Amino acid sequence: MRKWVSEALRRTNRLDGRLVRASGRLPATRADAVFRGLGTAANHSLLWFGIAALLASREGVTRRAAYRAVISIAGASFTANLVGKPLVPRRRPATDLISAERRYAAPPVSSSFPSGHAASAAAFVTAVGMEAPKALPVVAPLGAAVAYSRVHTGVHWPSDVVFGALLGGGVALATRRWWPLTNGGPAIRRSPVRATPLSDGEGLLVLANPGSGSGGADPTDLVSESWPSARILSPPDDEATDLRRHVEEAVAGSAEPVRALGVAGGDGTVAAVATVAAERGLPLVVIPTGTLNHFARDVAAGSPGSSALATEEGLAIEVDIGTVDGDGAGCRWFVNTASLGGYPDLVRYRERWEPRWGRWLAGAAALVRVLREAEPIRVRIDGRERAVWLLFVGNGVYEPRGFAPMNRQRMDDGLLDVRYVRADVPFSRLRFLGAALTGALHHSRTYVQQERPRFEVDLVDDRTRLAVDGEVAPAGRWFRFTTRPRALRVYHWPERDEWRG
Template sequence: MKELGTAANHSLLWFTAASVLALRKGPTRRAAWRGLAAIAGASALANAVGKPLFPRRRPAVELIPEARRYRNPPRSSSFPSGHAASAAAFATAVAMESPRTARVVAPLAAAVAISRVHTGVHWPSDVVGGALLGAAVAGATRRWWPVPQEVYDGPGVEVDLPRLGDGAGLVLLINPGSGLEGEDASDQVAQAWPEATVVYPKEGVDLIDQFAAVVDGLGTAVQAVGVAGGDGTVAAVAAVAAVRKLPLLVIPGGTLNHFARDIRVDGPTAATMAAEHGTGIEVDLGSIEIDGRIERWFLNTASLGGYPDLVGYRERWEQRWGKWPAAAAALVRVLRESRPLTVRIDGRVRQVWLLFVGNGVYTPRGFAPMIRGGLHHGTLDVRYVRADVRFSRLRFFLAAVTGALHHSRTYVQRECAELVVQVAGEPVKAATDGEVGPAGRRFRFAAHCGTLRVYRPRLSRVQP
């Protein structure tokens, strides 16, 4: 018990556990980051707020058997237990993201809490108070960082698609440069669909034009198109699929894979299963018309102003710092460096720092959209930060950090099916799915309900 309590000093035990959990992508990695965020909040409240406000003497050392005593027992206030707060915060956070992992973490957290009473450094009520505090802080992280399974509102319209079998009729684009390590999916594709037509990006050639030329050249022999790569590559192939009314097969191969995650295709196995059974869903696509003539499709997001820079900084830093610290740092940098745009939105002239348009409704409701509940509502998620309010950058940042954006005059968020934005002054460039597009002054964003059919396994199907 003494050794366990010592291992949990300064949350070193939980930092080690988080490091192990973060080795694997998916729920365990999210659990690690959420756990660390919860520990930071719980530890700060317990030690910097709780102990000074509720000073309490610790149990008398001489009443504890010598074998159970610490040689140098702590001398700070006994209430609440910081060890119990951190343990409960980490275990609760892990349970929110990965209940299976919590079966291992929760008993360890309980043992740490019990050890504080067993070794005589805390009263039982100290441990209970600390545990309640830690669990509450972990639960409060939902306000800024929603739990994916709580956001998801169903798959949308399920459809039957062509069964691909050995890959005959499938044209598949592989981007070997996607992802952190640039893993090439060629071997997986050759094994799963040996008869598929495989295309690789050519340097200096527009990806959409290149892929569209291959698809058009094969004519009616094409039954479906596919892509193995990141979000930018997926968006390019999706544009071809939408125009030619072809179903899309997505094999996640990028760093973050936002679209694949949102349609619940979490890896090659899910993609192979859906292609084998011919199951899929209809999802929405967003479009942006620039100066009445240039139309671009987007799967995830479109933006004007500093938002493309914000996303770029966040994605660059989040692998090292985690999403929320990276998002906060990116927000500070963009607000410091960007220049406001004068725009007309809904007939009103505004000055804005940045404008975000999502294909589908994102959560959380603050300005760090991460997760979509569904892609079948024909809705755009519009968010912008006003620059025509006094101390707008400071007010916005403080509201974002405290989770009070819905009360801030600097932040506007709404949902609609169509949005027209007129920019005053020099033309500006729009970004779609992380790719910077042509410049213009008039931008028309629209949601197209059920435009794209995507392969995805039935959630109720029992996996072999």
């Protein structure tokens, strides 16, 4: 084995020498200054951090690409410079192999193996490519040019660059283990169903909440333009009035038959109206005008124009609704999530920081803060007593798997997504954070994730409050979660090739 390794190293050294000499014989051109400048710009990854700052200036995939790239560069740089170079000392190419016009005035003196510049370039390009493939035609040639510049200027052997690039690309790919890629797309639906056709919105009652969203825009005009015959219901004047009861009273007291319900607002408003629609068997129009619009996004509510087409033709999809029964406030319905413990605080912190930091970093920071501040809750699950930091129950299975559920790829599978973090194992918080950061949650004793149609939890010591779709319910000592398969019809205009079974 040792003889085989020695022979492989000798062959690599001979090949490196031939390639460097071949590069050195290239005629002098203006490209020499360009490659030298690229290498200087990429010192300490400043070039990549500058591009990442530009990418992060826009929300969406480019911002996620920037965050993943910065983390990947940090990992690649640490591995190459603080691990690889001390372990594998190697001389740099002799200066006489390269013409003076190409050489740096003060060339690096650390170990030649591996190339930190190539590692950082490959980490950046790979990370950006995973999140924003459309940016690859721009960043990939730049990354290749930076990597080659290390040979062109005579500060690295070709094998240093090749190994550095493999190292950087591998580090970037490894981030997927604990930071999964998400497509952020709508949930997959099986097939369309028929719903009540509404000509110009006749028979449609829409709750339009002007207080939803960060801009505070009144959606009344938007609703009137798309459904001229619809009746528009304003929120109650008294903010303490239950929104769900307000809608129920409007339906019961309507002089004209209500054939469908609509809602223009954020997730809290949508949840209240969706509950009434499901209970009364009425189809629902969702007009996303809130800040985050989780439910509207997962059912691909679309624009008011497309929703108007769906109501005109009577096209809809069916989605599940979750219910929770307890000794505090009776039975409540939820379209997104229900939770105990510190999870509501986690969502609040994450949503506050997400516009600045992006989803994953905001979720990680929120998790650290909640685990630091939370008090464990003693519960009984499946007949076994546990202590938990936080407990999450989702209507449908959320992605990604792990501590930061973001979106659902289907909402008609009849399953609840149950996740909780145990507090009754030694060093549970540190162990959970370590497993989350290394992508090993599925092996961690501190984390439990299940998919089941029903779930029961009893509190051992005291009553606690339950958060349902972002609203805090009265405290209770026991809770029974179930799913009601396809209990709600949502008007939806199908896009081409959208339904998959």
